[in-house]
Amino acid sequence: MHPSWVRWLPCAVASLRVVPDDDGPPRFPRSWYDRAELGLPWDEPVWCDPGPVEEWFEQSPGHSEDEVRSHYDQVVEARTRRIETFTECCSRAGIPVPLTLRQLVDCLVALGVLDELTGPGGEAWLVTQFAANPLDVLPLTPQEAAEEAAAQMLERGVLAGIGLRRLAEEQAPDGGGKTVWLTLRRLGDEIGLTPAATRLALDLIAAEESWIAVESGVDLLTVGLDEAFVIRADHSRLAQVYDMDELIAPEHMI
Structure with a gap:
């Protein structure tokens, strides 16, 4: 879906x-x-x-x-x-x-x-x-379509957060970790996005969330799809903020 x-x-x-x-x-x-x-x-x-x-x-x-x-x-x-x-x-x-x-x-x-x-x-x-x-599918006006496209980009950022939380749980089952190892392809597989879309989603969430950061020296625009790198993010906070397995209705996220 x-x-x-x-x-x-x-x-x-x-x-x-x-x-x-x-x-x-x-x-x-x-x-x-x-x-x-x-x-x-x-x-x-x-x-x-x-x-x-x-x-x-x-x-x-x-x-x-x-x-x-x-x-x-x-x-x-x-x-x-x-x-x-x-x-x-x-x-x-x-x-x-x-x-x-x-x-x-x-x-x-x-x-x-x-x-x-x-x-x-x-x-x-x-x-x-x-x-x-x-x-x-929906009968949207041009303005509504533009707003929908923008909303979908923000949602991809949330999906990236969900993927990071899942990878964090795999890499540190006992919790307490501060970093997540990944590749764009691996994270994309986790959240159902292409590596290219994952690149944008990860860039978005790193810009929106001050506590999520790409390791120094890594450029998300040029990093290879299968090149491993590190995201710095507190595992306990990932578990708290992105505790869902998929996006949920807005009123249930408040």
């Missing part, structure tokens, strides 16, 4: 990622989703519900009410922005806004994130296009 879809699609899309893992676009009967063992929440809302703020007070001992309420308000605001943006995309495409997981399947077919075709015996089959870039 293209990492940027987590900013656009409702959280319930995670249930629809449980598809056969084949070489190339997975193709399977639409009825596959109805297998009882999957237990898909067909009639549940597609957006995560943060619940009432009172529950947040109960789950946050040691924090002041103002701190908890401020955090809650930020999460709700980010969630609201995502819902409004997705609603606008649906409106432009002339399709109903999905409220349940069952409706989300039809919505994604209409958007082109899922392709529906006729399979053997006239049965409806699906082809997933989750790997497609939202820039190539």
